[in-house]
Amino acid sequence: MSLRSVLMIASAVTFLALGAVTATAQDGRPVAPPNAIPFGVYDPAGDFQNDTLPSIEHLFLPWEDIDLATLGLADNYARARNRTVLITVEPWSWDQDKRVSSANLLAGIQSGAYDGNIIAICTEIGKMQAATTLRWAQEMEDDTGRFTWANWTPSDYIAAYRHVVELCRPLTPKTRYMWSPKGMPTLVDYYPGDDVVDDIGLSVFGLQAFDNGEFGRDRTFAEILKPGYDLVLPFNKPIYVAEAGYVGKAPYVTQWKTTILANDPAFPELRAVIYFNDKEVAPWPKDYGLPNWKVTDNTLP
Numbered sequence: 369m370s371l372r373s374v375l376m377i378a379s380a381v382t383f384l385a386l387g388a389v390t391a392t393a394q395d396g397r398p399v400a401p402p403n404a405i406p407f408g409v410y411d412p413a414g415d416f417q418n419d420t421l422p423s424i425e426h427l428f429l430p431w432e433d434i435d436l437a438t439l440g441l442a443d444n445y446a447r448a449r450n451r452t453v454l455i456t457v458e459p460w461s462w463d464q465d466k467r468v469s470s471a472n473l474l475a476g477i478q479s480g481a482y483d484g485n486i487i488a489i490c491t492e493i494g495k496m497q498a499a500t501t502l503r504w505a506q507e508m509e510d511d512t513g514r515f516t517w518a519n520w521t522p523s524d525y526i527a528a529y530r531h532v533v534e535l536c537r538p539l540t541p542k543t544r545y546m547w548s549p550k551g552m553p554t555l556v557d558y559y560p561g562d563d564v565v566d567d568i569g570l571s572v573f574g575l576q577a578f579d580n581g582e583f584g585r586d587r588t589f590a591e592i593l594k595p596g597y598d599l600v601l602p603f604n605k606p607i608y609v610a611e612a613g614y615v616g617k618a619p620y621v622t623q624w625k626t627t628i629l630a631n632d633p634a635f636p637e638l639r640a641v642i643y644f645n646d647k648e649v650a651p652w653p654k655d656y657g658l659p660n661w662k663v664t665d666n667t668l669p
Contacts, residue, residue, distance in 0.1 A: 396625055396666040397416070397663040398625050400421055404629040404631060406641075407422050407643070408424025408454060410426035410427070410428065411645045412646055413664075415664060422449070423452065424453070425451040426453075426455075426642050426644075427453060427454070427456065428458065429489070430459075431457055431460070431482065432485060433466065436488060439455075439492045440492075440495070443497055443498050451498065452499040452501070453496065454501045455493060455500060456503040456504075456506060459473060459517055460515075470520070473516050477528045477531065486532055490540050490543075493539070500542070501543065501566070501567060503547075503548045505532075506549075509549050509554045509555045510552065525560075526558065530560050530564050546608070547560060547565040547568055549569075549570065549596070549600070550596070551597075551599070553599070555596065562605075565605055568605045568608065570593065570609050572596075572609050573611070574587060574592060574613070574614035576615065576617060578656050589612075589614075589624055590627070590634060590635075593609065606639045607635070608638070608640050609638070611642065611644045612643050612644060613644045613659070615666045621666055628641055629641055
């Protein structure tokens, strides 16, 4: 297996292969105020490997073309740093040439063609010693075409999500399950039910160029979080920001990094914020490009 393939699966493997990364003077990592809420990170470059602030290690993996043995390495890495593990499973291959259409993916799930993939992944998760949360097929209400599983009919998505949880639960009795919409108004239609959701995740990204181009001003973390938070609050589940990031000039980054972990009374059910410490992999709409959320590069000149 190539080094690149290993790096794509778990940040723990990255650290073993590449070693520590030294923070720069322009480091834009979140700053924890007094009484900060917990912090987690997806960190494939290793910027946080020696940082004591993260308590959650976030991993992304596709359910095709992967070496599941690397989950053991991620487990060891997280336990050595006293971190729990959030595992986002994306139902596709990361090789774009191997991806099936949205309709064929749904048909395959409905027919049981992917049951082997689900069972294999959950069997390995069930072996992990760190506390784990499984997040499957995130941002399902997104209508931009980014994800092949997004924008299915709500009933089709709900059936697929429930099928995954029902297959996995016997194999992962200690794992929590996170339903993770993007935060758009239609998200409520995709809620799969209290019995298959332990936690709710949202996505909150601050791109200064987008804020100014589309809204004519800078926006704050709280402002972007609030609409999605208010929509999921009635479900009475713990709420997480499962993916967060910010890019902009120094004052913008400073404002975000010093407030993103604030224990804000406006969000009493917010349990943690998990930073996406990598470059964006899909272009933002309207030619806003591929923002680099990495804390070593997110402060622009």
